[in-house]
C-alpha cells in the first residue's frame with residue numbers, strides 16, 4: 001500500500017519524547033543521571049541519595065535525605081496476603097512471583113489507585129521498599145524458612161542482604177550491593193521503562209505500569225542477560241575454552257550474551273565498576289577463575305569491539321551475585337530492585353505531560369476481499 005513509508009523496526013534511533021532524567025552518549029560511553037556522571041555517583045553516592053536525585057532532580061541536603069530515608073523505611077511493610085500468594089507460587093521463577101505480588105498489591109492496597117502525581121510518588125516509593133521484601137520472602141519461603149523481617153537500622157542495600165540471607169552483611173558486601181543498585185537505577189528509554197510509559201500513557205495506575213516494566217525486564221535481551229552470562233561462564237569452564245566458545249557462537253551468528261547494546265557503541269560505562277567488583281571479590285574469596293574466564297571472553301570478542309560490540313552492564317554482575325552465593329534466578333529480580341526509581345521517574349515524567357503512545361504498523365496483509373462462508377473455505 002504506502003510502500004515509500006520508512007519503517008523504524010524496533011524504534012531504533014527514534015526520539016519519542018524529551019527527558020530530563022538521564023543522558024546517554026553511546027559513542028563516548030557516557031551516562032549522566034540529572035547531570036552527574038555515573039562514575040561519581042558509583043564512587044561517592046548511596047542508592048537512597050541516587051533515588052532522591054532521580055526523583056527530585058537535585059542531590060539532597062542531609063535533612064532532605066534523612067526524611068526521604070525515613071519514608072523508604074516506613075514503606076517496608078507487606079500485607080499478610082502477600083506471603084500467602086508467595087506460598088502458593090513458591091515453585092515459580094522469582095520474577096514471575098515478584099510480578100504477581102506487585103499486581104496483587106494493586107488489589108490489596110487501595111492507595112494504589114491514586115493516579116495523581118503525589119499518588120504515583122507515594123506508591124512508587126512504597127513499592128521501591130516492598131520489591132526487595134517480596135524477593136527475599138520468596139527466597140525464604142521456597143527454602144522452608146520464615147521471611148526475615150526488615151531491619152529499620154539498615155540501608156536499602158544492607159537490609160536487602162539481611163532479609164535475603166538472615167545475617168548482617170559486611171560493610172563491603174553492602175556497599176557492593178549499593179553500587180550495583182546505583183548502576184542499574186535508570187537508563188532512559190530502555191525497553192522496560194518505555195513499556196511502563198506506554199502503560200501510563202493510557203492513564204492506568206502506577207502498579208500496572210510496574211507490572212508492565214517487570215514483565216519486560218525479564219527477557220534475556222534485557223535484564224535476563226546477567227543470568228545467561230553466568231550460565232555461559234559455567235559452560236566455558238576454563239579461560240582457555242573461551243576463544244573456541246566465541247568462535248562457535250559467532251560462526252552460528254548467535255549473540256554472545258552480555259555484549260552489545262542498542263545505544264552504546266563504546267563500552268557501557270557501568271561495566272567498569274562491576275568489573276572492578278568481580279576482580280576484587282574473586283581475589284578476596286579465593287575464586288579468581290570467574291574473572292579470568294570473563295576476561296578471556298572479552299579478549300576473544302576484541303575483533304568485534306571495533307564494530308561497537310562491547311560488554312554491557314550485565315556482563316559482570318552475574319558473577320558478583322554468584323560469588324555472594326545468590327541463586328541465578330534472583331539476578332533479574334535484583335536488577336528490578338535497582339531499577340525501581342528509574343521506572344518511577346519515567347512514569348512521573350510521562351504522567352506530567354501525558355499523551356497516548358500509539359505508533360503505526362504498515363499493513364502488508366491481503367487486499368480487501370469478500371467474506372467466505374464456512375462451506376466455501
Ligand SMILES: CC(=O)SCCNC(=O)CCNC(=O)[C@H](O)C(C)(C)COP(=O)(O)OP(=O)(O)OC[C@H]1O[C@@H](n2cnc3c(N)ncnc32)[C@H](O)[C@@H]1OP(=O)(O)O
Nearest residue numbers: 220221222223225254255256257258259260261262312314
Ligand atoms: C541491561 C540491558 O538490557 S543491556 C543488554 C543485555 N542483553 C544482552 O546482553 C543480550 C545480548 N545482546 C543482544 O542480544 C543485543 O546486543 C541487544 C538486544 C542488547 C541489542 O540489540 P540491537 O540493538 O537490536 O543490535 P543489533 O541486533 O542491531 O546488532 C547489531 C549487530 O551486532 C551483532 N550483535 C549484537 N549483539 C551481539 C552479541 N551480543 N553478540 C554477537 N553479536 C551481536 C548483531 O548480530 C548485528 O550484526 P549484523 O549487523 O552483522 O547483523
Ligand SMILES: O=C([O-])CC(=O)C(=O)O
Nearest residue numbers: 186187189190191262313
Ligand atoms: O538501555 C537499554 O536499552 C538497556 C539497558 O542498558 C538498561 O536498561 O539498563
